Amino acid sequence: MMKKVTFVLFALLLTVTGANAQFSETMKRSEVHGSFEFDGYYYLPDNTLGITDSSINGGNFAFNGFGNIIYTLGRFSAGLSYQAYLPPISGYDSQLEGQGIPYMWAKYTGEKFTFTVGNFYEQFGIGLTLRAYEEWTLGYDNSINGARVTYEPVKGLMLKGVYGVQRYYWEKWKPNTRGIVKGFDAEVDFNQVIKSMENSKFKLSIGGSAVSKYQAEDPSSKYKLPRNVSNVGGRINMGIGNFIVYSEYAWKVNDPSAVNNYIYKDGEALVVTLSYSTKGFGFFGMFKRLDNMSYRSDREVTSNALDINFLPPNTEIHNYMLTAMYPYSTQPNGEIGFQLQLNYKIPRKSKLGGKYGMGISVNYSQVNNIVRNPPNDSTPVGELKWEKYTMGWSSPFFKFGKPVFWQDFNIRINKKFSKKFKATFMYMYQTYDKWVNQQHVERDTMVYANIGVVDMTYKFTSKSALRWELQGFWSQQEYGSWAAMLLEYTISPHWFFSFTDQFNYSNPATHEKIHYYNFSFGYTLRTTRIAFTYGRQREGIVCVGGVCRPVPASDGFTLTITSSF
Amino acid sequence: MLSIDDARSMQKVLPYVRGHDWQMEVLLDPNGDFKRAMNVNLIPHTFLLDGTGKVVYQHTSYYEGLEDQLYEIIKKIAAGEKIPTH
Numbered sequence: 001m002m003k004k005v006t007f008v009l010f011a012l013l014l015t016v017t018g019a020n021a022q023f024s025e026t027m028k029r030s031e032v033h034g035s036f037e038f039d040g041y042y043y044l045p046d047n048t049l050g051i052t053d054s055s056i057n058g059g060n061f062a063f064n065g066f067g068n069i070i071y072t073l074g075r076f077s078a079g080l081s082y083q084a085y086l087p088p089i090s091g092y093d094s095q096l097e098g099q100g101i102p103y104m105w106a107k108y109t110g111e112k113f114t115f116t117v118g119n120f121y122e123q124f125g126i127g128l129t130l131r132a133y134e135e136w137t138l139g140y141d142n143s144i145n146g147a148r149v150t151y152e153p154v155k156g157l158m159l160k161g162v163y164g165v166q167r168y169y170w171e172k173w174k175p176n177t178r179g180i181v182k183g184f185d186a187e188v189d190f191n192q193v194i195k196s197m198e199n200s201k202f203k204l205s206i207g208g209s210a211v212s213k214y215q216a217e218d219p220s221s222k223y224k225l226p227r228n229v230s231n232v233g234g235r236i237n238m239g240i241g242n243f244i245v246y247s248e249y250a251w252k253v254n255d256p257s258a259v260n261n262y263i264y265k266d267g268e269a270l271v272v273t274l275s276y277s278t279k280g281f282g283f284f285g286m287f288k289r290l291d292n293m294s295y296r297s298d299r300e301v302t303s304n305a306l307d308i309n310f311l312p313p314n315t316e317i318h319n320y321m322l323t324a325m326y327p328y329s330t331q332p333n334g335e336i337g338f339q340l341q342l343n344y345k346i347p348r349k350s351k352l353g354g355k356y357g358m359g360i361s362v363n364y365s366q367v368n369n370i371v372r373n374p375p376n377d378s379t380p381v382g383e384l385k386w387e388k389y390t391m392g393w394s395s396p397f398f399k400f401g402k403p404v405f406w407q408d409f410n411i412r413i414n415k416k417f418s419k420k421f422k423a424t425f426m427y428m429y430q431t432y433d434k435w436v437n438q439q440h441v442e443r444d445t446m447v448y449a450n451i452g453v454v455d456m457t458y459k460f461t462s463k464s465a466l467r468w469e470l471q472g473f474w475s476q477q478e479y480g481s482w483a484a485m486l487l488e489y490t491i492s493p494h495w496f497f498s499f500t501d502q503f504n505y506s507n508p509a510t511h512e513k514i515h516y517y518n519f520s521f522g523y524t525l526r527t528t529r530i531a532f533t534y535g536r537q538r539e540g541i542v543c544v545g546g547v548c549r550p551v552p553a554s555d556g557f558t559l560t561i562t563s564s565f
Numbered sequence: 566m567l568s569i570d571d572a573r574s575m576q577k578v579l580p581y582v583r584g585h586d587w588q589m590e591v592l593l594d595p596n597g598d599f600k601r602a603m604n605v606n607l608i609p610h611t612f613l614l615d616g617t618g619k620v621v622y623q624h625t626s627y628y629e630g631l632e633d634q635l636y637e638i639i640k641k642i643a644a645g646e647k648i649p650t651h
Contacts, residue, residue: 035604068604123596126575133597246576273576282584284577312574341577343584359585457629465629492630527623529607562625564604 029074035527035564036067037136041089046555048514049536060556062089064096064139078106085139091542091551092139093303095169102167103143116148122162124185124209127310128250128269128293129233132166135544140304143167144181156192160185166297166306178298179215181308203239208232213297213308223262229255231267231295231309247272250293250309257299260292260333263392265375267292271312282343288314291370291395294332304547313546314339315365316408318428320453321484321502322473326432328367328406330546336400337367359414366408369436371401403446407431419459426453434478449475463492480506496531497521502538514538520558528563568593611635615642622648 040063045053063086070079084099085092105118121143123131134141146164153159162183165173187207191197197204212230233250252267269290276283295309314337315328342362346353372393410428417423427450434445452472459465469486483505488498502516518535539553568578568591575593582591594600603612606625613622613635622638624631638648 033604035606037606068601070602070604121596121598121601244576244579275576275580277580277583279583280586282580282582284580286576341580343581345584345586357586361584459629461630462633463630467629490628490630492628493624493634496628524624524626524628527610527625529625562606564606564623564625 031072032069033072033565034067034069035562036065037562038065038560039063039089040065040559041554041556042558043090043554043556046536048511049553049555051553051555059087062087064089064092064136066136075109076107077109080104088139090554091549093169093305093549095303095305096139098170100170102141102170112152114148114150117146119143119145119167120148120162120164122148122160122183123310124160124183124211125207125233125235125248126271126312128248128271129209129211129231129295129309130162130181130183130185131307131310133310135547137542138304138544138547138549140544140547140549141167142305142307145173146181154193156189158185158187166308168298168301168305176216178301178306179213181211181213181297183209183211185209201239201241203237203244205237207235209234211295211308213295215297215299218300223256225256225299226254229253229295242276242278244275245273252293252295255292255295255299257294257296258302259294259296260392263292264390265292265392267295269293269311271314280345280347282341284339284341286314286339288312288338289336289370289397290330290332291334292332292392304549311546315367315406315546316341316363316410320426320455320469320471321486321500322471322482323410323426323428323451323453325473325482325540326430326434326447326449327541327543327548328432328546329436329541329543329548331367331369331405331436334370334372334395335367335405336370336398337365337406339363339365354415354417356416359412361412362410363412364409365406366404367406368404369401370395371399403433403436404431405433405436421459422457424453424455426455427451428453445478447475447477449473449477465490465492479504479512480508482506494523494525495521496524500535504538522560527565529561531558531560533558533560613638613642 041061043056043060043062045051045056063084066081066083068079068081070077080101081103082101085096086099088094088096103119105116105120107114107116121132121134123133132142132144134143144162144164144166146162148162151159162181165178165180168178185207187205189205191200191203210230210232212228214228217225217227229252231250231252233248235248237244237246248271250269254264254266256262256264271286271288273284273286290311293311296306297308298306311330311332313328313330318324318327344360346358346360348355348357352358372395375389375391375394408428408430410426412424412426414424415422430449430451432447434447454470455467457465457467467486467488471484473482475481482502484500484502486498486500488496490496498520500518504512504514507513516536516538518533520531520533522529522531534557537551537554540551541548542551575595578591578593609627611624612620615621621642641648
């Protein structure tokens, strides 16, 4: 009897520990990770900037924040993102106000298949037909809510399919509102698929995509609007030795929308890039042409939302305070441009290179309007008056039209002088059409500027360093000239303290000769960073990838906390 | 190094890296999947992996001199010592 009891107990114990082991085994394989960010503002009145208590109107606080959680168990993963804009920081779209979980997904990753349901991001090629992405600094998110499947039958052949509706701030999708997006993409990398090409110096991959949107007809519209609009594209990437040529072309059928003033013209986009690179030398060239290529899942929307495709800019991204004063904003209705970029490293121990070598980069980019002729040759057409023609315009493909929207020539030199001291020198000449880039009403608002930057870093010890930037922006237009400087002291890996000032010393209006100063400090511990800022924000525009949002002038405190685990 | 360049600037990465004579392996994350999977909020973000591929140290943002501290941490891990918690 005793024996039996012991045995039962033993068996019970075994089962329990067995289940336990299985459970803990599962727990061992499963992982939870996440991250969060908090960007809080406290606005202060500032007479110099024309901000008073009554204009703040009790709205002293603003905050943008998010929290992400990702759970992984072997081939299975799931996640969600909580976001809050209560209310959004000034300059973010007011439609963002609110909080909730706009992003939730589950994914299975198999040997050849992956399945995602819920919200996801995706990109076909460079995005001329489809790109769903998120940019926190813009408050931009056009993620798709639906299903996504990828299938890789053999290594080097990738097939993708997506189906769903896009995020539109906090608005839930309902029938007869915004459209439904369907997309298919295939890409073949011949160097992986064909065995004999594996080690070939000739690299080749080809891709193609087809995207379609369906949006119900608006019965109140005076136009007969197409319900289905497709956008198809092809791309080819070739590498021969040190050369790489990439081209992508997309063609969109007629898509009358608020962005193109309801014209029935087809749209097209072409991007061609060429690069040559070898040790210490890199060349990059790009040609781009867009013609009536805005493609959104709601034809009525003109704000930064619901883009299905992405139109890549061919301009340089600038990071210094004054070189980023006038950033480029992509013109989906039509632009033609190119970019040339050279990177060269003068070797160490040469006459110019010195002990550490010297880096030089030269960049030129230009964007023009496309040439627009009336679709019917006998009718005269005034510039940008094309909205009165049903078919919009006809446009010679390779012709550069007027005006020049953007022009940027810049040269940058990086030099390390000693173990303790290094510097970057930059000169830039910029032409900027404020009217097209910022949708101002007045015409003839070209800005021409010469910009200079000296950026020096001095290392006191292996941990502490001082960075000192001096910048000048010389222009006769708009606000006139600016001077700026930055002082930043860092103690790695934890602390930073910085002071910046941008002074609009030659503003034509005396009371606008303003100092925009900022004091900030921050502490970083591994993946957690806390930063605190007090100061003034100048009015301007911030762009990421040619997508822009305005930034109004403000004064106040900022607290940023970011962390991940 | 993992570049966050998306597909629009991908073609610029190679001439940039070679033009600056950077002698390291550079990978691309065009759709940002890896960045999201690793919960990267700020750029740059440094991960230090051990021989088995496990993340043993992470750091967000960069200040002058971080590379020296990373080197110290790598030496400690190689010697089987514990790395400081801060």
